Amino acid sequence: GAGVSQTPSNKVTEKGKYVELRCDPISGHTALYWYRQSLGQGPEFLIYFQGTGAADDSGLPNDRFFAVRPEGSVSTLKIQRTERGDSAVYLCASSLGPIGVSSYNEQFFGPGTRLTVL
Amino acid sequence: GESVGLHLPTLSVQEGDNSIINCAYSNSASDYFIWYKQESGKGPQFIIDIRSNMDKRQGQRVTVLLNKTVKHLSLQIAATQPGDSAVYFCAETDAGGTSYGKLTFGQGTILTVHP
Incomplete structure (x- = not known):
């Protein structure tokens, strides 16, 4: 079946610009x-969604970073006023949830979006 | 995990040899440990996991060993093949706690398999 997809695969932008990165998780x-x-x-953790809500955003580096998942499926990571230090590969992963007390659900990763800030 | 430099540990082996990749973890509260394989231009791919109440788990051609006393994890790959060439990461998670299963990755190791 289809895995996690991310678009675009590459994004080049100029310092100070706004970017959006999209993630389509595995259905369900x-x-x-x-x-x-x-x-x-x-990889370093940024944010976790359970359904539509951001249950843990403790990894977001600052308030220039924001993510949404309005319908509990597709998610968008938004970066305002990009800086050269934001250049990295941004990975999305999905898993069956919710996380139980004694269970671990395998996370399936997408191919990532390579962001380059010039 | 802690940030690391750009120079990842490397392991070079001949096709058919066994490979052992090591990892030190930091969080005593972690209850699952996972090994991921990452090929160039791709996202990490799950290999095998082990729960903290176990010290060994075997999969197809792979074995993971966990030593909680010294917070050490290893991945053994039997009869290594050229297709095993990749960067290998260990990861830990406190699924039963408040981390919601988010993964903390350790330092990667570059495995190169020579035909």
Whole structure:
């Protein structure tokens, strides 16, 4: 079946511009995560959605970053006033949810969006 | 995880050899540990996971060992193949706590398999 898809695959923008990155999770997955991966490093957590609500946004670096998931499926990560330090690969993952007390649900990752801020 | 430099550990093996990739984790409260494989230009791909109440788990050609005493995790790949060449990451999560299953990734290891 279809996996997690992300668009665009590459985004080049200028410093100060606004960008939107889209994630289409696997159908039926209620949990959705955004991660950011810098060159040579492992992914770092940004935000987690359970359904439509952001249950944990503790990983967002500052208020320039915002994410929504209005209908509990597709999610959009929005970055305002982009800076060169925002350049990274932005990964989306989805899993069956909710997370139980004693269970772990495998997270399926998309291919990522490579963001380059010039 | 803590941030790391640009120079990931590397492991080079010959096709057919066994590979062992190591990882140190930091959170004693983590209750699941997962190994991911990431090929160039792709997202991480799940390999195998292990719960904190276990010390060994086997999959197809892969074995994960967990040593909670020293907070150490290893991934063993049997009969390594060129298609196994990738970056391997360990990850931990506190699924039963307040982290909602979010993953904390460790330092990656670049595995190169020579034919």
